[in-house]
Amino acid sequence: xxxxxxxxxxxxxxxxxxxxxxxxxxxxxxxxxxxxxxxxxxxxxxxxxxxxxxxxxxxxxxxxxxxxxxxxxxxxxxxxxxxxxxxxxxxxxxxxxxxxxxxxxxxxxxxxxxxxxxxxxxxxxxxxxxxxxxxxxxxxxxxxxxxxxxxxxxxx
Amino acid sequence: xxxxxxxxxxxxxxxxxxxxxxxxxxxxxxxxxxxxxxxxxxxxxxxxxxxxxxxxxxxxxxxxxxxxxxxxxxxxxxxxxxxxxxxxxxxxxxxxxxxxxxxxxxxxxxxxxxxxxxxxxxxxxxxxxxxxxxxxxxxxxxxxxxxxxxxxxxxx
DNA sequence: AAGTTTTTTTCGAATTTCGTAAAAAAAGGA
DNA sequence: TCCTTTTTTTACGAAATTCGAAAAAAACTT
Numbered sequence: 001x002x003x004x005x006x007x008x009x010x011x012x013x014x015x016x017x018x019x020x021x022x023x024x025x026x027x028x029x030x031x032x033x034x035x036x037x038x039x040x041x042x043x044x045x046x047x048x049x050x051x052x053x054x055x056x057x058x059x060x061x062x063x064x065x066x067x068x069x070x071x072x073x074x075x076x077x078x079x080x081x082x083x084x085x086x087x088x089x090x091x092x093x094x095x096x097x098x099x100x101x102x103x104x105x106x107x108x109x110x111x112x113x114x115x116x117x118x119x120x121x122x123x124x125x126x127x128x129x130x131x132x133x134x135x136x137x138x139x140x141x142x143x144x145x146x147x148x149x150x151x152x153x154x155x156x
Numbered sequence: 157x158x159x160x161x162x163x164x165x166x167x168x169x170x171x172x173x174x175x176x177x178x179x180x181x182x183x184x185x186x187x188x189x190x191x192x193x194x195x196x197x198x199x200x201x202x203x204x205x206x207x208x209x210x211x212x213x214x215x216x217x218x219x220x221x222x223x224x225x226x227x228x229x230x231x232x233x234x235x236x237x238x239x240x241x242x243x244x245x246x247x248x249x250x251x252x253x254x255x256x257x258x259x260x261x262x263x264x265x266x267x268x269x270x271x272x273x274x275x276x277x278x279x280x281x282x283x284x285x286x287x288x289x290x291x292x293x294x295x296x297x298x299x300x301x302x303x304x305x306x307x308x309x310x311x312x
Numbered sequence: 313a314a315g316t317t318t319t320t321t322t323c324g325a326a327t328t329t330c331g332t333a334a335a336a337a338a339a340g341g342a
Numbered sequence: 343t344c345c346t347t348t349t350t351t352t353a354c355g356a357a358a359t360t361c362g363a364a365a366a367a368a369a370c371t372t
Contacts, residue, residue, distance in 0.1 A: 001216070004216075004217070012210065012212060015209075015210045016209060016210060016212075018208055018209075019175050019176065019207075019208035019209045019210050020175065020176060020208040022327080022328055022329085022360095023328075023329070024327080024328060024329085025328095032351075032352090033351065033352050033353075034328080034329080034352095035330095035350095035351065035352060035353075036350075036351055036352075038329075038330080039350070039351075040350095047216065048213055048216060049212060049213060049216040049217070050210045050211060050212040050213065050216075051175075051210065051211045052174060052175035052176040052208075052210055053171075053172060053175045053209060053210065053211045053300075053301060054168065054171045054172060054175050054206045054207065054208055054209065054301065055206060055207045055209045055301050056168060056172075056205060056206040056301055056303070056304055057204055057205060057206065058303065060157070060160075060203065060204060060205040060206075061160070061205070061303070061304060063303065066251075068224075068251070068253065068260055082295075082297040083297065085297070085298075086297045086298040089302065089303050089305050090303060091298065092298070092299070092300055092301060092302075092303055093298060093299050093300075094296070094297040094298040094299075095222075095224075095293045095294075095295065095296045095297060095299075096293070096294040096295040096296075096297070097224065097291040097292060097293055097294060098291060098292040098294060099289065099290065099291035099292065100289065100291065101291065104224055104291065108303050133255065133256065134255065135253040135254060135255035135256065135257065135260065136253060136254040136255065137251045137252070137253055138251075138252040138253060138254060139238075139251065139252040140250070140251045140252075141238040141239065141241070141242045141250040141251060141252070142241075142242040142247065142248070142249060142250040143248070143249050143250075143251075144209075144248055144249075145209060145210065145211050145212060145248060146245065146248075147212070147214065147217070147219065147245050147246060147248055147264050148212055148217060149245050178329095178358080178359060178360085179359075179360070180358080180359060180360085181359095188320075188321090189320065189321050189322075190321095190359080190360080191319095191320065191321060191322075191361095192319075192320055192321075194360075194361080195319070195320075196319095
């Protein structure tokens with residue numbers, strides 16, 4: 001996989017704003033032909049650099065309760081637990097971490113009841129979970145994949 | 157905003173797989189006309205139910221270091237701190253939570269150095285941050301917005 | 313049930329995407 | 343540096359998709 005150049009990053013930046021903007025429009029904005037945009041996007045997709053998706057608003061879908069749950073797992077069962085957790089559609093993020101918790105997950109629910117059910121009836125059934133620290137989301141300030149930057153100016 | 161019906165959810169489910177699938181194709185799959193798909197997607201977008209975006213792979217962008225940072229803020233400065241944090245492009249998630257940490261953020265960096273710089277030189281400059289618990293991501297198992305379900309079967 | 317509003321379908325025109333060949337540019341080798 | 347090879351970009355006609363708007367159908371109201 002070749003390193004991304006400036007044009008690739010510009011394409012990604014434009015698509016971050018609107019994932020359905022026509023190639024002709026991107027081409028116009030960047031001053032190249034549609035074919036170039038098409039060829040590059042095809043390559044980026046093949047290389048797995050990005051995917052076209054949609055970002056639903058959980059609130060608008062009735063998922064009013066969101067939580068981050070820090071888990072401690074029994075030594076040796078972490079991977080299996082992570083895989084089990086990943087199967088739930090309510091769970092949108094699962095990662096293994098250094099620090100206090102072995103696994104940290106992020107999940108969405110319709111109600112507090114559903115969250116409770118998840119913790120008490122689903123998590124408890126998964127072999128290898130020692131403890132679960134639930135943090136309830138009170139307000140979301142940012143949630144985006146817009147971290148493509150022109151040139152490595154991540155910290156501004 | 158009207159409640160989403162079955163067709164709306166089916167549209168979202170299809171778009172979750174491929175955010176750039178043609179309306180004609182969705183129409184074909186659901187057995188309705190292209191115009192219906194177009195009208196519904198236009199309405200869903202206007203209602204803010206979802207957005208067309210792209211999901212870049214941080215690794216492929218050279219962002220090899222990801223972290224979740226739990227923050228404790230001084231009473232009264234939480235909102236300001238959250239807003240400041242949201243300004244960083246490296247920060248992809250900022251939320252206010254109940255539990256051990258007032259704010260939890262998720263961020264991506266090119267290197268450990270960049271992470272250290274972020275914590276020591278950027279976070280420390282933000283007025284109102286009392287402490288920061290950094291958890292380094294070792295492995296990602298799931299990261300998706302695919303939580304649109306047919307009918308409230310979030311827990312399976 | 314008649315009238316009103318909303319949603320869906322239809323269809324021609326405009327636009328976009330696609331396939332592909334040729335040209336141009338870039339990269340590599342002697 | 344010049345030549346060859348490879349990669350990328352451009353060009354362009356054909357196919358497919360999107361768009362606008364009017365007609366039809368469906369859903370609500372009273």
